Amino acid sequence: MIETLSSIWAVLPITVFIGFILDQLIGDPRSWPHPVVGIGKGISILESRLNLGPPEIRRRNGVLLTLLIVGGSYLFTWGAISLANIFHPILGFVFSAYLIFTTLAGKSLLDAGQNVLIPLLKGDLSEARTQLSWLVSRDTTNLSEGEIVRGTVETMAENFVDGILSPLFYAALGGAPLAMAFKAVSTLDSMVGYRNDRYEEFGWFSARTDDWANYLPARLSVPILLLAGRLRGMSVNHAYQMWKRDASGHPSPNGGNPESVVAGLLGIRLGGINIYHGKPHHRAEMGDALHPVNATDIVRCRQLIKTATWLSLGPILIAAYIVLNI
Secondary structure, eight states, rough: OHHHHHHHHHTHHHHHHHHHHHHHHHOOOTSSOOOOHHHHHHHHHHHHHSOOOSSSHHHHHHHHHHHHHHHHHHHHHHHHHHHHHHOHHHHHHHHHHHHHHOOOHHHHHHHHHHHHHHHHHTTOOHHHHHHHHHTOOOTTTTOOHHHHHHHHHHHHHHHHHHIIIIHHHHHHHHHHHHHHHHHHHHHHHHHHOOSSSTTTTTHHHHHHHHHHHHHHHHHHHHHHHHHHHHHHTHHHHHHHHHHHHHGGGSTTTTTTTHHHHHHHHHHHOEEEEEEEEEEEEEEEESSOSSSSTTTTTHHHHHHHHHHHHHHHHHHHHHHHHHHHHO
16 A cells, blocks of 8 residues: 555656646536536535434434445545556556546636526626525525526635635645545535534534534635735735635634635625525625625636636645655
8 A cells, every 4th residue: 555655656746737727627527427426426425324313323324334335435536546557657657647527626617607697797786695605505596686696706715715716725635635625625524514413413524524524725715815816916905804804704714715805805794694595694704895796706706716727726836745755
């Protein structure tokens, strides 16, 4: 196993770079096989068997679910690359780069923002709400244009960490196996990490694991976004002040970092009242409303995220090089 890991790490910066470029060029073709689909099916099967009994049993079984899915994802990926390496090192190299590519969501995140923006610019609020509903868990049925834009910007800011920076970070530290393990953590959180009757006990450990996994990347996102804002001619000093003031107020220990910075760079206010399952929930405000939220903010947010994504590649490749030479 040590020899296999050494062979994975030996080409780590190159596989990370190729995976990144593939994501930027191709995105997430729906017809292509995707490991996350398998991870999701595994979670569904185990959830139906483990999420039973009294709260204390479900709570313990939730820990077991996380360990099985995350550990299994790591070991399966490592085993698949090892098998590919047996046939030929080039096959193992290509497979590693491909698997890293599948953990990234850079292009698909920008495309998702564009899918909301297009009908919004046409005045088709109904279609814009439908497109947003694919991205967020809140009720989008009666959202105004400003609320649609707010939801789009919030999810793009938060997913800059979850879908781009974090998988890159873990790919740099441990190649495709560790990046896939992170993807398993993220998928668990999106499927069982909810505070409701079904998942309050069972999903608690999955949700906490996601918080821990994103802790460092979320904080790394702050200087990267600020630098991207500087390159885009945005008010970096204001954004820095918004981050210091507002980031800690977010219900997530991580989400406030990118959201407060993006809010400050765009000069808008994020957060407020969201409707979940018919009930209003207040989300802490991020940023000051220097101008009314409008569709242009999605355009500027997409530009900001795209610049920040490319800026992320530098420190990530440096980290991979350092890991390689330890």
